[in-house]
Amino acid sequence: xxxxxxxPLFLSMQEGKNYTIYCNYSTTSDRLYWYRxxxxxxxxxxxxxxxxxxxxQEGRLMASLDTKARLSTLHITAAVHDLSATYFCAVDMxxxxxxxxxxxxxLQVKP
Amino acid sequence: xxxxxxHPSWVICKSGTSVKIECRxxxxxxxxxxxxxxxxxxxxxxxxxxxxxxKATYEQGVEKDKFLINHASLTLSTLxxxxxxxxxxxFYICSALYGYTFGSGTRLxxx
Numbered sequence: 477x478x479x480x481x482x483x484p485l486f487l488s489m490q491e492g493k494n495y496t497i498y499c500n501y502s503t504t505s506d507r508l509y510w511y512r513x514x515x516x517x518x519x520x521x522x523x524x525x526x527x528x529x530x531x532x533q534e535g536r537l538m539a540s541l542d543t544k545a546r547l548s549t550l551h552i553t554a555a556v557h558d559l560s561a562t563y564f565c566a567v568d569m570x571x572x573x574x575x576x577x578x579x580x581x582x583l584q585v586k587p
Numbered sequence: 588x589x590x591x592x593x594h595p596s597w598v599i600c601k602s603g604t605s606v607k608i609e610c611r612x613x614x615x616x617x618x619x620x621x622x623x624x625x626x627x628x629x630x631x632x633x634x635x636x637x638x639x640x641x642k643a644t645y646e647q648g649v650e651k652d653k654f655l656i657n658h659a660s661l662t663l664s665t666l667x668x669x670x671x672x673x674x675x676x677x678f679y680i681c682s683a684l685y686g687y688t689f690g691s692g693t694r695l696x697x698x
Contacts, residue, residue: 573685
C-alpha cells in the first residue's frame with residue numbers, strides 16, 4: 477500500500493527565514509506533485525516532478541525529487557506572509573492518475 | 588488552459604436528500620476524472636475514478652450506491668450523494684489530467 481508522509485505537519489516561521497518540508501513515500505512512483513491550499517479553497521498546483529533529481533523553482537519555493545530515497549522536498553527561501561497556506565505533496569499511484577496525498581503541512585509565516 | 592469548472596461551490600441540504608455535484612472540463616476532453624473528499628483539517632482522500640462511457644471505479648471503503656458517479660460525456664462528470672447524512676458533510680473536489688488540474692471544490696453541509 478502506498479503511503480505518503482509529510483513532515484512537519486505544522487510550521488510556524490518568521491518572515492525572512494528558510495525552511496524545508498519533507499515528503500516521504502513508500503513505493504516507487506515516477507510522478508510527484510506539490511500543491512498549495514488556502515483555507516476554504518481547492519488545490520493550486522505548484523510543481524510536478526517527473527524524474528530522479530528533478531528540481532523546479534518558482535519564486536521563493538523550490539521542489540526536488542530523489543526517487544531512490546523516495547523523498548521530495550519543498551524548500552522555502554526568505555519566507556513572506558503570503559506563503560502562509562497548507563502544502564500537500566501527492567504521489568501518483570502507478571502512474572494511473574490516482575493521487576495519494578500526504579497529510580499536509582500548514583505553514584504560518586509571521587511578520 | 589486546462590480549466591475544470593465545478594458546481595455548486597457550496598450546498599446545504601437536509602438529511603435524507605440527494606445532492607448532485609458537477610465537474611466540467613472547459614477547454615479539453617477528459618476521458619478520466621477523479622473525485623476526492625476532504626474532511627475539515629484533513630488531507631484529501633481519493634473516492635473514485637470516473638471513466639467516460641463506463642462504470643466508475645471506487646476505492647476501498649467508498650459506498651458506490653451512496654456516491655453515484657456518471658461520466659456521460661467527454662467534458663462532464665457528476666457525483667451524486669444519495670440519502671445524504673451529516674457524516675457526508677465534507678469538501679468534494681474533482682480532478683482531471685492526472686493531477687494537473689483540480690476543480691474549485693464543493694462544500695457540502697448536511698443538516
